[in-house]
Amino acid sequence: MSYCGDAIDDARGKHLSPIDPIKLSQDLIRCPSITPQNAGALEVLEHALTSLGFACERFDFEGICNLYAKKGSGSPHLCFAGHTDVVPLGDAALWTHPPFQGDIHDGQLWGRGAADMKCAIAAFVSALAQHTIFQGTVSLLITGDEEGEALHGTQRVLPLLAGRGDIPDLCLIGEPTCDLKIGDTLKIGRRGSITGKLTCYGKQGHIAYPQNTDNPIPRMIACLKTLYSHSFDKGTDLFEPTRFEVTSVDVGNTASNIIPHKIEARFGIRLNTLQKTEEICQLLRTICSNEGGDHDLTLTTHGNAFLTEDREKVSLIQKAVQTVTGSLPALNTTGGTTDGRFINAYCPVVECGMTEETMHQVDEHVSLEDIRKLTDIYAAILKNFFDKGHA
Numbered sequence: 204m205s206y207c208g209d210a211i212d213d214a215r216g217k218h219l220s221p222i223d224p225i226k227l228s229q230d231l232i233r234c235p236s237i238t239p240q241n242a243g244a245l246e247v248l249e250h251a252l253t254s255l256g257f258a259c260e261r262f263d264f265e266g267i268c269n270l271y272a273k274k275g276s277g278s279p280h281l282c283f284a285g286h287t288d289v290v291p292l293g294d295a296a297l298w299t300h301p302p303f304q305g306d307i308h309d310g311q312l313w314g315r316g317a318a319d320m321k322c323a324i325a326a327f328v329s330a331l332a333q334h335t336i337f338q339g340t341v342s343l344l345i346t347g348d349e350e351g352e353a354l355h356g357t358q359r360v361l362p363l364l365a366g367r368g369d370i371p372d373l374c375l376i377g378e379p380t381c382d383l384k385i386g387d388t389l390k391i392g393r394r395g396s397i398t399g400k401l402t403c404y405g406k407q408g409h410i411a412y413p414q415n416t417d418n419p420i421p422r423m424i425a426c427l428k429t430l431y432s433h434s435f436d437k438g439t440d441l442f443e444p445t446r447f448e449v450t451s452v453d454v455g456n457t458a459s460n461i462i463p464h465k466i467e468a469r470f471g472i473r474l475n476t477l478q479k480t481e482e483i484c485q486l487l488r489t490i491c492s493n494e495g496g497d498h499d500l501t502l503t504t505h506g507n508a509f510l511t512e513d514r515e516k517v518s519l520i521q522k523a524v525q526t527v528t529g530s531l532p533a534l535n536t537t538g539g540t541t542d543g544r545f546i547n548a549y550c551p552v553v554e555c556g557m558t559e560e561t562m563h564q565v566d567e568h569v570s571l572e573d574i575r576k577l578t579d580i581y582a583a584i585l586k587n588f589f590d591k592g593h594a
C-alpha cells in the first residue's frame with residue numbers, strides 16, 4: 204500500500220490530504236489487533252507516518268508494541284495519543300459484518316476498533332498530511348496496550364520520553380468522546396477507578412442444623428449494603444458522584460439444603476477528584492473488617508481521577524472544533540479510564556474523537572462522513588495550535 208503523494212487541491216480549492224483517512228482506517232481495521240496482539244497495525248501507521256517525514260521509534264515491552272513518531276523540533280509541541288489494540292469480539296456469531304474486513308456499507312465503515320479508535324488515528328494522520336508546514340513539534344504516542352492491563356504501554360513509554368526532555372505542551376487523545384454528533388463533546392478529565400473482590404468464609408453444613416454451621420452470606424450482604432448506602436460525595440460541576448457498583452455475587456451452590464462455606468463478590472468504584480484511591484481502599488478495608496468476619500479483600504487501583512486545569516488550551520481545542528461544526532463542544536469527564544490518567548501527570552490532556560455509541564459493541568461502526576469531519580477537526584486543531592504557537 205502507499206499513502207505517499209503531494210497534497211492536492213480539489214476543484215473548489217479545498218486542500219485535500221494525500222492520505223485518505225477512510226482507506227487508512229480500513230487498513231488498520233484489517234489488522235486483528237486484539238490486546239495484546241499488534242497484528243501489523245503499528246507497521247501500517249509507521250508506513251504512513253514515514254511517508255510524511257516522521258521519525259518512528261518503537262518501544263516494545265513484554266510482547267506489547269508501542270510507537271512514538273515525531274516530526275519537527277522544539278516548542279510548541281503537540282502530541283496525539285491513542286491505541287491500536289482493540290477489545291475482543293464478544294459473540295463472534297452475532298456480527299453481521301466481518302469484524303476485521305473494513306467493509307463499507309450504507310455510508311458506514313464497519314469493524315472492531317472503528318469507533319475505539321482506529322478511525323480517529325487515521326483521521327489525525329490524514330490531517331497531518333494537510334498541515335505540512337509548522338513551527339515546532341508534532342508527535343504521536345500510539346500504544347498496543349490500552350484495552351488490557353495497560354501495564355506495558357503509555358505508562359512505560361512516558362518516563363523514557365520525559366528522561367530525554369521529550370514532553371509535549373499539550374496531548375490530544377483520540378478516544379471516542381462524542382455523544383450524538385461528531386465534535387459535540389470533549390473530555391477534559393476522567394474518573395479514577397478501583398476494582399475489587401471480596402470473599403467471605405464460613406463453615407459448610409446442613410441447612411436444618413445452622414447451629415453447626417457458619418453462613419457467610421449474611422455477612423457478605425451486610426458488607427455490600429453498607430458500601431451501597433455509603434455516600435462518598437455529591438460530585439462536582441464536572442464530575443458525577445463517586446459510586447460503588449457490584450458486578451457479580453457468586454456462591455456456586457447447587458444444593459438447596461447446604462449452607463455454603465464461602466461467597467465471593469466482585470465490584471468496582473468510579474471516583475471523582477474529591478476522592479483518592481488510597482483513602483477509599485482504606486474505607487473498604489475498614490467496612491469489610493467490621494462486617495465481613497473471616498474474609499479476603501483484593502483491591503486493584505487503576506488511577507485517581509484527573510481534571511485538566513489549563514483552560515486556555517481547552518478553549519483552543521474547543522474553538523478549533525467550532526470552526527468545523529459551528530458550535531462549541533461541551534466539556535465532561537464521563538466514561539471509562541483512558542491513558543489520559545498517565546499522561547496528565549506530564550502535560551495537559553484533552554480528548555476528542557469519534558462518537559461513543561457503538562464502541563466495544565458487536566457490529567462496531569462509524570459513518571464515513573464522521574471520519575471526514577473528524578479529519579477536518581484535527582486539521583483545525585493543528586492549525587490553531589501551531590498558528591498561535593501554544594507552548
Ligand SMILES: [Zn+2]
Nearest residue numbers: 319320378379
Ligand atoms: Zn479506546
